[in-house]
Amino acid sequence: MTQATAQPELTPPSVRDERVGRGSTLARLFARPEMGALTGAIVIYIFFFAIAPPFRSASSFSTVLYFSSTYGLMATPIALLMIGGEFDLSAGVAVTTSALTASLFSYEFTLNMWVGVMVALVVSLAVGFLNGWIVIRTGIPSFLVTLGTFFMLQGLNLALTQTITNQVASPDISSLQGFSSAQKVFASSFTIGGVNFKISIIYWIVFVLIATWILLRTNIGNWIFSVGGSAPSARAVGVPVAKMKIGLFMAVGLMAWFAGMNVLFQFNTIQSGQGVGNEFVYIIAAVVGGCLLTGGYGSAVGAAIGAFIFGMTNQGIVLAGWNPDWFTFFEGALLLGAILLNTFIRRRAEAAK
Amino acid sequence: MSRSRNKALAAALIAIFAVVLAACSSTGGKKATEQASAPSAGKANTPHYTIAMITHAQPGDTFWDIIRAGASAAAAKDNITLKYSNNDDPTQQATLIQDAINSKVSGIAVTDPDPQAICPTIKKAVAAGIPVVMFNAGVSNWQQCGGMEYFGQDESIAGLAAGKRLAAAGAKHVLCVLQAQGQVQLEARCAGVKQGLGSEGTMTKLYVNGTDNSAMLSSMSSKLTQDKSIDAVITLGAPVALVAIQAIQQASSQAKLYTFDTNAAEIAKIKSGAVQWAVDQQPYLQGYESVDSLWLYLTNGNVLGGGQTVLTGPAFIDASNVAKVAQYAERGTR
Numbered sequence: 001m002t003q004a005t006a007q008p009e010l011t012p013p014s015v016r017d018e019r020v021g022r023g024s025t026l027a028r029l030f031a032r033p034e035m036g037a038l039t040g041a042i043v044i045y046i047f048f049f050a051i052a053p054p055f056r057s058a059s060s061f062s063t064v065l066y067f068s069s070t071y072g073l074m075a076t077p078i079a080l081l082m083i084g085g086e087f088d089l090s091a092g093v094a095v096t097t098s099a100l101t102a103s104l105f106s107y108e109f110t111l112n113m114w115v116g117v118m119v120a121l122v123v124s125l126a127v128g129f130l131n132g133w134i135v136i137r138t139g140i141p142s143f144l145v146t147l148g149t150f151f152m153l154q155g156l157n158l159a160l161t162q163t164i165t166n167q168v169a170s171p172d173i174s175s176l177q178g179f180s181s182a183q184k185v186f187a188s189s190f191t192i193g194g195v196n197f198k199i200s201i202i203y204w205i206v207f208v209l210i211a212t213w214i215l216l217r218t219n220i221g222n223w224i225f226s227v228g229g230s231a232p233s234a235r236a237v238g239v240p241v242a243k244m245k246i247g248l249f250m251a252v253g254l255m256a257w258f259a260g261m262n263v264l265f266q267f268n269t270i271q272s273g274q275g276v277g278n279e280f281v282y283i284i285a286a287v288v289g290g291c292l293l294t295g296g297y298g299s300a301v302g303a304a305i306g307a308f309i310f311g312m313t314n315q316g317i318v319l320a321g322w323n324p325d326w327f328t329f330f331e332g333a334l335l336l337g338a339i340l341l342n343t344f345i346r347r348r349a350e351a352a353k
Numbered sequence: 354m355s356r357s358r359n360k361a362l363a364a365a366l367i368a369i370f371a372v373v374l375a376a377c378s379s380t381g382g383k384k385a386t387e388q389a390s391a392p393s394a395g396k397a398n399t400p401h402y403t404i405a406m407i408t409h410a411q412p413g414d415t416f417w418d419i420i421r422a423g424a425s426a427a428a429a430k431d432n433i434t435l436k437y438s439n440n441d442d443p444t445q446q447a448t449l450i451q452d453a454i455n456s457k458v459s460g461i462a463v464t465d466p467d468p469q470a471i472c473p474t475i476k477k478a479v480a481a482g483i484p485v486v487m488f489n490a491g492v493s494n495w496q497q498c499g500g501m502e503y504f505g506q507d508e509s510i511a512g513l514a515a516g517k518r519l520a521a522a523g524a525k526h527v528l529c530v531l532q533a534q535g536q537v538q539l540e541a542r543c544a545g546v547k548q549g550l551g552s553e554g555t556m557t558k559l560y561v562n563g564t565d566n567s568a569m570l571s572s573m574s575s576k577l578t579q580d581k582s583i584d585a586v587i588t589l590g591a592p593v594a595l596v597a598i599q600a601i602q603q604a605s606s607q608a609k610l611y612t613f614d615t616n617a618a619e620i621a622k623i624k625s626g627a628v629q630w631a632v633d634q635q636p637y638l639q640g641y642e643s644v645d646s647l648w649l650y651l652t653n654g655n656v657l658g659g660g661q662t663v664l665t666g667p668a669f670i671d672a673s674n675v676a677k678v679a680q681y682a683e684r685g686t687r
Contacts, residue, residue, distance in 0.1 A: 054579040063578065063603070067571035110382030115372075158412060167418045167685065168410075169592065172618055175381025196603060267566045267599075269618065271592060273412020274564055314568075318559075318575040325534075327560070 030349035033290030034302035036342030048316035068311030075285035079303035085228035085295030092278035098260030113178030128253025132246030161272035187265035211300035229296030405453035410439035423640030443470035460647035465491025506634035506666035512545015520553035524585035532563030573600035634666030
């Protein structure tokens with residue numbers, strides 16, 4: 001005979017099961033890729049604020065922002081490319097190529113400046129396409145392919161400038177029609193509260209916002225992460241890997257054009273040897289900002305913070321009046337410290353999840 | 354339809370072509386620039402020689418365009434083929450000199466910004482029987498290196514003259530901007546400026562990256578913001594001076610700008626008053642004489658200078674004499 005036994009009431013345990021919990025807001029915040037970089041930036045800012053009185057003034061800050069923006073404009077697409085799993089070592093000289101193309105084309109044919117600007121855009125996009133296409137077609141690591149295009153562009157910059165103008169710097173283009181309007185667009189400055197700010201800072205922030213929106217809110221952003229995380233898996237689920245990678249390289253080309261125009265209209269003449277070495281600063285800014293060298297992880301905001309850290313370190317040392325012979329030593333030490341802090345915070349945040 | 358697509362493509366190309374043609378600029382550009390060529394003077398009937406010129410030129414430094422213009426003019430006149438090469442890394446420059454020795458050139462014209470690295474290779478060239486003429490950098494010990502002649506400016510003397518003139522102009526705190534580290538002639542200039550100032554003022558050095566305009570602008574601007582007592586900025590190259598104009602503006606500094614060496618754009622700035630004066634070492638003359646003196650040695654055994662430096666400067670270009678120099682500067686020979 002069965003006896004109906006009263007089933008004990010099943011009540012949920014009073015302690016929340018952490019496997020389905022959301023985790024504290026702070027832990028989630030610190031797990032974001034850019035938080036380590038932000039912490040590093042705050043530490044370095046406080047450091048220089050304390051030891052360098054001129055660092056505190058608004059006009060110094062404007063100089064730091066300008067210096068950071070000249071690297072930040074390129075660090076943003078390089079970060080996107082690194083999240084997508086590729087490197088571009090030709091980015092530094094690509095900026096100079098773009099500026100030289102615009103300047104020499106308009107000058108030699110005595111055309112309106114804007115024609116040169118458009119031709120430079122086409123050339124920069126073509127260089128980006130070439131980089132991406134060679135990487136896709138041959139399967140050679142992008143590090144090596146872009147190393148080759150880096151040397152080629154460096155040589156072309158020097159050789160073509162010398163052949164066309166018989167000089168090592170581009171000629172004075174300030175008397176060409178369209179120069180003043182182009183200068184207003186690409187390299188003007190504005191005053192806030194008596195302090196002069198250059199417009200490249202605004203453009204830098206706008207491009208970072210656009211890149212962040214693309215990464216976090218669009219399909220393309222998902223595809224970038226998946227292509228960088230594992231290209232075969234991405235291809236298996238239907239992501240157009242080849243088009244994505246070529247598109248990322250062309251995005252680097254597009255920003256190289258913009259950065260080139262900014263430099264051209266700021267300084268009027270371009271030295272043909274400029275830009276060598278900058279490609280490593282862009283990669284450093286992206287890595288300090290949380291991008292992994294292996295791809296699939298990172299953020300555009302992080303790269304912007306990385307460029308800002310580089311700018312603060314570089315200019316802060318000058319403003320602090322430190323011995324200039326020790327300059328590069330301190331720069332390297334501070335950058336290493338920033339990267340270590342970044343890694344430490346990310347590991348702590350991931351362990352706490 | 355491929356036909357309509359071809360038509361659309363053709364229409365687009367025609368439109369672009371029309372826009373480009375219509376977009377000619379009525380001001381500026383190459384058409385507006387007078388293409389006056391450097392002085393030329395016929396051609397000698399002496400045998401053909403090959404001369405290698407190896408310098409420490411930083412990529413993009415317009416100073417070396419003027420040296421090359423002089424060297425090319427002399428080479429054209431003397432029936433010489435000029436092989437020009439440069440590298441701002443001293444060990445790589447030494448390798449370029451070795452390449453010239455291996456190519457068995459008739460003569461070598463070389464600069465020596467780093468005697469430790471470059472002198473040994475110059476001695477090898479002399480030992481191989483190739484005459485070597487030195488110019489522009491390395492004035493203190495070119496005789497020990499084995500050079501036959503030296504054309505240039507004693508940078509210490511030039512710095513001293515500049516410093517004295519700065520003191521006379523009332524400068525109390527001078528910022529000396531060096532566009533490269535580890536080059537003896539740049540260091541000698543700043544040291545000379547300090548000596549010339551004497552007790553009248555102090556000198557501070559600032560090292561900037563001469564190949565990166567944005568970095569130079571930011572570094573100079575930051576320094577001028579950091580130290581408001583700077584009332585004079587002296588740069589050691591024309592491209593640096595041009596960026597310094599912007600930096601002084603950006604830092605809202607009252608400092609006056611002076612410089613060593615010139616180019617066409619900078620001469621215009623002296624005319625407009627943005628740069629007070631420039632110390633000119635006549636780079637065209639240095640390049641020209643290096644090649645021409647080798648030709649004289651190869652064809653007639655002549656040696657210029659008597660074992661002493663043949664000085665090409667310093668000369669000051671300021672508002673009083675800039676008009677005369679400007680016409681030569683515009684064609685790239687001053």
